[in-house]
Amino acid sequence: MDSRVWDNRAWLFVVPVMAFVLFSSLIPMMTVVNYSFQDSMGQNSFFWNGPGWFQNLLDPTTAVGARFQGALLRNFAFSFTVLAIEIPLGIAVALCIPKSGWRVGAVLVAIALPLLIPYNVVGTIWQLFSRTDIGLLGVALGRSGVPFNVTQNAGSAWAVIVLMDVWHWTSMVALLCYAGLKAIPDAYYQAARIDGANRWSVFRNIELPKLRKVLVIAMLLRFMGSFMIYTEPFTVTGGGPGEDTSFLSIDLVKMALGQVDLGNAAAYSLVYNLITLTVCWMFFTYTTHADSKDVA
Amino acid sequence: MSASAISAPLATSGTREARAARGPKGRTIGMALYMLFLFVPVYWLVNASFKTNADILSGLSLWPQHPTLENYSKIFADPDWHSAFTNSILMVVINTVISVSVALPAAYAFSRYRFVGDKPLFFWLLSNLMAPPAVYALPFFNLYSATGLFDSIWAVALAHCLFNVPLAVWILEGFISGVPREIDETAEIDGYSFPRFFVKIFLPLIANGIGVAAFFCFMFSWVEQLLATTLTTVNAKPIAGMMSRAYSAAGLDWGLLAAAGTLTMIPGAIVIWFVRNHIAKGFALGRV
Numbered sequence: 400m401d402s403r404v405w406d407n408r409a410w411l412f413v414v415p416v417m418a419f420v421l422f423s424s425l426i427p428m429m430t431v432v433n434y435s436f437q438d439s440m441g442q443n444s445f446f447w448n449g450p451g452w453f454q455n456l457l458d459p460t461t462a463v464g465a466r467f468q469g470a471l472l473r474n475f476a477f478s479f480t481v482l483a484i485e486i487p488l489g490i491a492v493a494l495c496i497p498k499s500g501w502r503v504g505a506v507l508v509a510i511a512l513p514l515l516i517p518y519n520v521v522g523t524i525w526q527l528f529s530r531t532d533i534g535l536l537g538v539a540l541g542r543s544g545v546p547f548n549v550t551q552n553a554g555s556a557w558a559v560i561v562l563m564d565v566w567h568w569t570s571m572v573a574l575l576c577y578a579g580l581k582a583i584p585d586a587y588y589q590a591a592r593i594d595g596a597n598r599w600s601v602f603r604n605i606e607l608p609k610l611r612k613v614l615v616i617a618m619l620l621r622f623m624g625s626f627m628i629y630t631e632p633f634t635v636t637g638g639g640p641g642e643d644t645s646f647l648s649i650d651l652v653k654m655a656l657g658q659v660d661l662g663n664a665a666a667y668s669l670v671y672n673l674i675t676l677t678v679c680w681m682f683f684t685y686t687t688h689a690d691s692k693d694v695a
Numbered sequence: 696m697s698a699s700a701i702s703a704p705l706a707t708s709g710t711r712e713a714r715a716a717r718g719p720k721g722r723t724i725g726m727a728l729y730m731l732f733l734f735v736p737v738y739w740l741v742n743a744s745f746k747t748n749a750d751i752l753s754g755l756s757l758w759p760q761h762p763t764l765e766n767y768s769k770i771f772a773d774p775d776w777h778s779a780f781t782n783s784i785l786m787v788v789i790n791t792v793i794s795v796s797v798a799l800p801a802a803y804a805f806s807r808y809r810f811v812g813d814k815p816l817f818f819w820l821l822s823n824l825m826a827p828p829a830v831y832a833l834p835f836f837n838l839y840s841a842t843g844l845f846d847s848i849w850a851v852a853l854a855h856c857l858f859n860v861p862l863a864v865w866i867l868e869g870f871i872s873g874v875p876r877e878i879d880e881t882a883e884i885d886g887y888s889f890p891r892f893f894v895k896i897f898l899p900l901i902a903n904g905i906g907v908a909a910f911f912c913f914m915f916s917w918v919e920q921l922l923a924t925t926l927t928t929v930n931a932k933p934i935a936g937m938m939s940r941a942y943s944a945a946g947l948d949w950g951l952l953a954a955a956g957t958l959t960m961i962p963g964a965i966v967i968w969f970v971r972n973h974i975a976k977g978f979a980l981g982r983v
Contacts, residue, residue: 409808412800413816416860419797423857424823427834495725504971506726508964511974513733515963519920519935520740520956527743527949528736535739538755566736569729574978619825627827630920630935648829648921655833656925668830679825683818 428672434665452666463663467670469642470650477557477646478625481564485621486614488565489572494602496577507577510570522634525563529555529635549636553643556636560644563631568624572617579613580606612689619682626675647671737960744953751949766954776955779937782848784962786923786933789852791912794859795867795905802867803893807876820861831857832925839926850926851933855916862915863908866977870904907977910970917963934959 438448458464492510497503513521529549531537536559540547547555583605591601629648632638638645638653645653651671655664743751744766745759770776804810805817835854839845844853878900882892898905920935927936938955941948970977 403807403809405810406808407810409804409810409813412804415797416801416820416864417816419793419853419856419860420820420823423835423853423860424826424831427831427838430834430837431830491725492729495722495729497722497726507974508967508971509730510733511967512737512960512964515914515917515960515967516956517918517920517935517959519938520959523938523952523956524736524740527953528739533743533751533755533949535735535755566733570733571978574974578978623825627825627829629827629829648827651827651829652832652921655829656836661833664833668833672826672830675825675827676822679822680818683821687814 431665431668434661435669438662448662452662453670456663456666456670463667466642466650467667470645470647471674473644474626474646477561477564477628478622480561481568481625482618482621484561484565485569485572486618489569489617490576490610490614492569492573493576493580494606496573507574510573513567513570516567518630519634521563521567522631525559525566525631526635529559551640553640556640556644559635560632563635564625564628567631568621572621575613575617576610579610583609612686615682615686615689619679622678623675626678740953741957742953743949744957746950746953748948748950766950767958769951770954770958775932776937779932779934780958782927782931783917783923783933783935786848786851786855786931787913787916789848790855790859790916791909793852794856794863794912795909797856798860798863798867798908799898799905802864802871803897805864805868806871807879817864820864824858824861824865826857828857828919828921832921835922836925845926846928846930848931851923851931852916854922854926855919859912859915863912866908866911867901867904870901870907873904874900903973906970907973910966910974910977913966914963 435452436448436450437445438451439445455461455463456467459468496506496510516524526534526549528534529537529547531541531548537547537549546552549556549559587605588601591605596604627648628646629652632644632646633649636644638649642650651664651667654660654667658664742758745762745764746756747761747763747765750756750759750761750763805813831854835850836845839850839854844850874897878896879892882896887896920933923933924935924939927933934955938952941952941955967974
């Protein structure tokens with residue numbers, strides 16, 4: 400980090416990236432900001448509405464505010480649930496990956512497969528799998544007497560969506576952890592063997608601390624991924640039953656593209672984006688802080 | 696976030712993991728169970744793709760009672776499906792080429808130099824990687840309509856740059872930082888001009904990183920559907936757009952949907968096979 404040379408000509412290298420980001424991020428964002436402070440009478444005539452949309456959105460007694468609050472709480476609940484399952488499970492899976500031989504490559508390719516399936520196909524797989532008439536999971540649960548119905552029962556819908564996310568993304572956590580485990584020098588394990596350390600203390604004192612860096616990346620990526628999830632739950636439940644699985648993105652797309660409620664949707668977008676920015680910033684300062692500590 | 700906060704949720708399940716990882720046998724069983732969990736739902740889709748709709752709806756069967764290729768032949772015979780597959784692949788390839796080539800110099804700059812505003816700029820890039828596509832769906836719709844790119848493969852290829860350019864910068868920066876800067880200095884002393892050094896010496900050194908970055912760009916562009924379907928209607932319709940057609944008319948065409956879904960898994964499987972030796976380091980974004 401500190402070996403970098405101070406040279407402002409480096410900006411020239413960054414110009415192409417800046418151009419792309421300006422076009423695909425800043426300009427679109429400005430139109431959102433624009434909408435969020437204006438109201439429309441139709442026919443493209445807009446007038447200044449000040450912070451009206453934001454007041455509306457952040458006040459849970461209004462219809463839009465209640466909607467936003469509901470989706471936000473559901474989304475946080477969803478994100479924390481999948482993190483609580485995927486991170487420990489991902490570590491466990493990483494520890495189960497073979498150490499050597501041809502099986503390593505085969506296992507890595509096999510577990511990476513769910514990551515490369517288009518999101519709508521992931522949704523289709525689980526929609527089919529959980530159907531109570533033709534899906535293996537749905538039929539099996541139905542026959543064993545569990546009340547299970549994705550379209551009518553909120554608990555079932557949540558269970559399927561959480562299970563789907565675990566199925567979809569645990570492999571990413573596992574691959575990250577596997578990379579972290581591979582980077583541990585053999586000498587550490589030999590020293591532990593000499594000390595007579597048991598498996599648990601090897602995990603607790605050697606592996607887990609070395610995994611810290613990749614786990615932070617994994618948690619960030621999984622938090623963000625689950626916080627912006629759209630296509631998969633939408634394919635399986637359409638946000639239902641009722642509004643029970645309507646997360647922030649699903650609700651926002653409905654508002655912006657379905658109802659074309661520009662002012663509310665723009666305010667919604669900005670607040671939503673601000674939350675992700677805050678989390679991203681916390682992560683960024685944490686890692687740069689940790690990096691500088693590693694150097695020292 | 697402190698280290699204790701990270702390890703707290705792990706502590707309870709730790710003993711189970713330790714037990715699972717005790718011997719080679721425990722590891723094999725653990726992995727076999729996980730594989731079962733991954734592949735049973737996939738099998739169910741593939742299974743359905745070889746059945747007729749009557750067969751699918753008549754009841755549960757663990758393998759096709761009357762195996763048929765009818766669903767696949769329907770897809771292969773239909774020019775709409777051909778163009779959907781071509782569109783999807785072209786979008787992804789264009790996006791990957793743009794993202795990696797634009798990101799390379801920037802990643803070099805972030806890795807080797809300090810300059811005014813480098814940290815805020817890097818954070819801003821990173822924040823785009825984390826921005827929800829749903830937030831951008833409507834403004835992109837307006838932007839690409841205004842620029843006349845709407846409903847072309849370029850609209851989707853450019854829209855996916857939103858997250859793929861920052862991702863490529865992030866990954867490549869990790870890999871480039873792994874190359875000692877003495878190499879840059881030695882090349883300069885040996886009289887290499889910068890462009891010649893970059894192409895002849897530096898790029899081969901980070902070939903793995905470029906491969907990994909390209910893999911990730913491919914992956915995230917191939918799987919993203921919200922922007923891809925919002926920004927296209929007829930001419931540039933991707934696979935997801937065609938698949939939603941199976942939902943509408945006259946009930947659900949499960950057989951066709953399953954066959955199309957099965958086909959979409961193939962490009963991904965091929966791409967992983969190419970990067971299998973670098974996949975672990977790649978998923979750590981070059982940062983281990």
